[in-house]
Amino acid sequence: MALMDAILDVQALPLGIAVALGALLLWFIKAYVNDQRRKSSNLPPVPGVPGLPVIGNLLQLKEKKPHKTFAKWAKTYGPIYSIKTGANKMVVLNSNEVAKEAMVTRYSSISTRKLSKALTILTGGKSIVAMSDYDDFYKMAKRLILSSTLGTNAQKRHRGHRDILIENTYNQLHGSLNKNPLQAVNLREVFQSELFSLSLKQTLGKDVESIYVEELGTIFLKKEVLKVLVHDQMEGAIEVDWRDFFPFLKWIPNKSFEYKIQQMDVRRVAVMKALIKEPKECFESGRELNCYLDCLLSEAKTFTEKQILMLSWEAIIESSDTTLVVTEWAMYELAKNPENQDRLYRDIQNVCGPNKVTEENLSQLPYLSAIFHETLRKHSPVPIVPLRYVHEDTELGGYYIPAGTEIAINIYGCNNDKNVWENPEDWKPERFLDGEHDHMELHKTAAFGGGKRVCAGALQAMTISCMTIGRLVQEFEWVLADGEKDNVDTLGLTNQKLHPLQAIIKPRT
Numbered sequence: 238m239a240l241m242d243a244i245l246d247v248q249a250l251p252l253g254i255a256v257a258l259g260a261l262l263l264w265f266i267k268a269y270v271n272d273q274r275r276k277s278s279n280l281p282p283v284p285g286v287p288g289l290p291v292i293g294n295l296l297q298l299k300e301k302k303p304h305k306t307f308a309k310w311a312k313t314y315g316p317i318y319s320i321k322t323g324a325n326k327m328v329v330l331n332s333n334e335v336a337k338e339a340m341v342t343r344y345s346s347i348s349t350r351k352l353s354k355a356l357t358i359l360t361g362g363k364s365i366v367a368m369s370d371y372d373d374f375y376k377m378a379k380r381l382i383l384s385s386t387l388g389t390n391a392q393k394r395h396r397g398h399r400d401i402l403i404e405n406t407y408n409q410l411h412g413s414l415n416k417n418p419l420q421a422v423n424l425r426e427v428f429q430s431e432l433f434s435l436s437l438k439q440t441l442g443k444d445v446e447s448i449y450v451e452e453l454g455t456i457f458l459k460k461e462v463l464k465v466l467v468h469d470q471m472e473g474a475i476e477v478d479w480r481d482f483f484p485f486l487k488w489i490p491n492k493s494f495e496y497k498i499q500q501m502d503v504r505r506v507a508v509m510k511a512l513i514k515e516p517k518e519c520f521e522s523g524r525e526l527n528c529y530l531d532c533l534l535s536e537a538k539t540f541t542e543k544q545i546l547m548l549s550w551e552a553i554i555e556s557s558d559t560t561l562v563v564t565e566w567a568m569y570e571l572a573k574n575p576e577n578q579d580r581l582y583r584d585i586q587n588v589c590g591p592n593k594v595t596e597e598n599l600s601q602l603p604y605l606s607a608i609f610h611e612t613l614r615k616h617s618p619v620p621i622v623p624l625r626y627v628h629e630d631t632e633l634g635g636y637y638i639p640a641g642t643e644i645a646i647n648i649y650g651c652n653n654d655k656n657v658w659e660n661p662e663d664w665k666p667e668r669f670l671d672g673e674h675d676h677m678e679l680h681k682t683a684a685f686g687g688g689k690r691v692c693a694g695a696l697q698a699m700t701i702s703c704m705t706i707g708r709l710v711q712e713f714e715w716v717l718a719d720g721e722k723d724n725v726d727t728l729g730l731t732n733q734k735l736h737p738l739q740a741i742i743k744p745r746t
C-alpha cells in the first residue's frame with residue numbers, strides 16, 4: 238500500500254525517475270507526431286543507392302573524389318538520391334533544378350549545419366560567415382563583409398590593390414622570363430603570394446613581410462604566415478570533410494588526428510592575434526585603415542574577440558584560395574588550346590590596341606568572360622557545397638525529406654550535367670557566347686552556389702581572374718611545358734590542380 242501511494246504521489250518520486258518518465262513520454266509523443274506527419278505528407282522517400290557499394294566503389298573512394306563518385310551515381314540513380322551514412326541519411330543533389338530548390342525555395346528548412354568535432358574547431362564554432370547558421374551573427378557579419386570588402390562599392394574603393402596585384406604578377410613573370418627564357422614559369426607561386434597580399438590589405442589594412450608571433454616566440458616570414466593561415470587549414474578541412482562524406486569510414490576517435498587539428502587552430506589563432514595587434518591599435522587611436530577589421534571593431538559590442546579574429550581569418554583564406562584555382566586552370570586551358578588563346582589575344586588587340594587592358598575594358602571583352610565561366614564550370618573550385626542540415630521536415634524534387642537529413646549539393650555534378658551542357662567534358666568557352674545573356678553576369682553556372690548563401694566574393698573573384706588572364710595573354714604567348722598536358726590530377730577532394738602549372742611564356746612582339 239505504501240508503494241502504491243508513493244507511485245500515485247508524484248512528488249514522492251525521486252526527481253531522476255520523474256524526469257526520465259517525462260522524457261520517455263515526450264519521446265513517444267514526438268515519434269507519434271513524426272509518424273503522423275510522414276503519413277500525411279504522402280510524398281515518397283528519396284530513392285536510395287542500394288546497399289551502398291562500399292566494396293564496389295572502393296577504388297573511387299580511395300581516390301577521395303566524392304564529387305566524381307556522386308556524379309557517376311547520378312547517371313544510374315537520377316539527380317537526387319540518398320546514401321546511408323550510419324545512423325543518418327545524406328541526400329545528394331546533382332542537377333541545377335533540385336539544387337536551386339534546396340538553396341532557394343526550401344532554404345528556410347535547410348539553413349543550418351551540423352559540424353563534426355574537427356570542423357567545429359576549424360570554423361571556431363561556426364564563427365565565420367560561410368559556415369554559420371542563418372542567425373543574427375550571420376546577418377551582421379555578412380552585411381559587414383559586403384559593405385567593407387566584397388560589395389560593388391567596396392570593390393571600387395579597393396581598386397588600387399587589384400591594380401598592384403596585376404602589375405606585380407606581370408612584373409615577376411617578366412623577371413623570370415628575362416632570367417631564363419626557356420624555363421617554365423611558376424604562375425602559382427607568384428599569383429598566390431599576390432592574392433595573399435591583397436587579402437591582407439583588404440582585411441587588415443596592410444601587407445606584411447614578416448611578423449613576430451608573441452605566443453609562439455618566433456618571427457614568421459610572409460610565406461610561413463600563408464602556410465599557417467591558408468595551406469594548413471585547407472589541408473585540415475579536406476581531411477575532415479572527407480570523413481564527413483563517407484562516415485562509414487569515419488575517423489574512429491583518433492587522438493593524433495584530433496591533436497593535429499587542435500595544433501592548427503592554436504597556430505592560426507596565435508598568428509592572427511599578432512597580425513591584428515597593430516591595426517587594432519590604429520583603430521583605437523582613431524586612425525582609419527579602410528579595411529574589414531575596422532568595420533568589425535566598430536561593432537565590437539556585437540562580436541567577441543574570438544569572432545573578430547575568425548571573421549578576419551575567413552576573409553583572408555577565402556580571398557587567397559579559390560581565385561587561384563580557377564585562374565590557374567584557365568591558363569592551363571589557354572596554353573593547351575592555342576586557337577582559343579589566339580582568339581582572346583585578337584579580341585584584346587581590337588579593344589585595347591597598344592594600351593594595357595584595364596577593368597573598364599572588361600565589359601568589351603565577352604570572350605574573356607566566357608573563358609572565366611567555362612573554366613569555373615569545368616574546374617569548379619568548390620565542387621560540393623559544405624554540407625547543409627535539414628532542421629525541419631521538408632521536400633525536394635517531389636520527395637519527402639525528414640528533419641535530420643544532411644544535404645550535399647554537388648556543384649561539380651550540376652556543372653557537368655549532360656541534360657544542360659553539351660559535351661560537358663569539353664572545355665569550350667564558345668558555349669557562353671550565345672548572345673542570350675549579359676556576359677558580365679556572375680552566375681552562369683552553379684559554381685558560386687545560389688540563394689541567400691550565394692558566394693559573397695563572386696565579383697572580386699571574377700574581376701581579379703579576368704584581369705589576370707587578360708593581361709597575361711596580352712603580354713605573353715603561353716605554351717604548356719613538356720608532359721604538362723596530361724598533368725590534370727587534383728588535390729584531394731578539391732578541384733585545385735595538384736601540380737602547379739608548368740608553362741613556357743614568350744613576350745608578344
Ligand code: HEM
Binds near residue numbers: 555618692695
Ligand atoms: C572562383 C572563386 C570562388 C568560388 C567558386 C566560390 C564559391 C562559393 C560557394 C559555392 C559558396 C556557397 C557556399 C554555400 O552555399 O554554403 C561560397 C560562399 C562564400 N564565399 Fe565564395 N567562392 C569564390 C571566391 C570567393 C572569394 C574571393 C571570397 C572573398 C572573401 C569568397 C567569400 C565567400 C563567402 C563570405 C561566402 C559565404 C556566403 C554566405 O554564406 O552567405 N568567395 N563561395
Ligand SMILES: *[C@@H]1O[C@H](CO)[C@@H](O)[C@H](O)[C@H]1NC(C)=O
Binds near residue numbers: 491492494
Ligand atoms: C589517425 O590520424 C592520423 C593523422 O591524420 C592518420 O595518419 C592515421 O592513419 C589515423 N589513424 C586511424 C586509426 O585512423
Ligand SMILES: *[C@@H]1O[C@H](CO)[C@@H](O)[C@H](O)[C@H]1NC(C)=O
Binds near residue numbers: 595597601
Ligand atoms: C579601356 O580602358 C581605358 C582606361 O580605363 C579607357 O580609357 C578606354 O576608353 C577603354 N577602352 C574601351 C574600348 O573600353
